[in-house]
Amino acid sequence: MSKHSGALKELRAKGCRLTPQRLLILEAIAEGSAHMGVDEVFRRARESYPYLDVATVYRTLRLFRELGVVTEVGIADRLHFELTDPAARHHHMVCKVCGSAFDLSPYYLEQFRETLSREFGFEPDLGNFTVTGTCVRCGSRKELRGPIGN
Amino acid sequence: MSKHSGALKELRAKGCRLTPQRLLILEAIAEGSAHMGVDEVFRRARESYPYLDVATVYRTLRLFRELGVVTEVGIADRLHFELTDPAARHHHMVCKVCGSAFDLSPYYLEQFRETLSREFGFEPDLGNFTVTGTCVRCGSRKELRGPIGN
């Protein structure tokens, strides 16, 4: 029972066709690193089927997002997706120096969410939540340059 | 003493030229609404000087950002800027339904920031912080549709 068998059921249920391209893209996302860029998904999937077109990847990812199979992640200025996993919902910290993305447990956001909801009636979309900043490594690297290098 | 006199000093100090275009763009940002898109800045500034080119706006905004005169805001998929005001630093909540952006006082983020810093050594870049979600109006509008409309 693979990680994405539920996704296949979802496709059938909605009357969508199970094309080889869709399966490839699904596998690419399921097996690839977390929060993948479209180009990354494309490269991976194309390894198994060189005729695959970017347009298909975009269309498929949009379909998957609408079905709830993948989640869009607001990581950079380009689109990123990851397999939706309600049991392990998490968020991201993105280092703007080195570009790395780190997962962040929802635990750290519960209180924040509740506050926004209570005070402003604003329901944060935490499935798509990202904080940018500086990660430990890049932070310490900066310090090594010393106060002179600014 | 206008809101942006400090900015002019900053420009001179860094040896940058005070061209009419730059002044116009600065004024457009200072007088316009918070977190303006590039096109909005462009339209406003061009009202006073129709020959103004978008490229100049982009170049100028980047310069201003590097000088710290404006702050880049990660509001949508396009670039947004606002006049940097250290005394009234704030963040944003963006409604993904209607697109409106609301200011969010740093008060609500202090604790969150401290936690990330302490636990992960991750220094969030809160000058560029944005939560997406659903605002009060769009949230209640959804409810009005009732449980049937899903």
Added chain:
DNA sequence: GTACATGCAAACGGTTTGCATATCT
């Protein structure tokens, strides 16, 4: 057989760049 998905190529929109000209200092 028919509706839907794909590949291909071309369009699109925001942003950037090369270059000759104009302008600030």
Added chain:
DNA sequence: AGATATGCAAACCGTTTGCATGTAC
């Protein structure tokens, strides 16, 4: 005078779309 900023046009890059062909059902 000399360096730098501008306008213009064209490149760029990620993403989307139109259309004829192909394929899952």
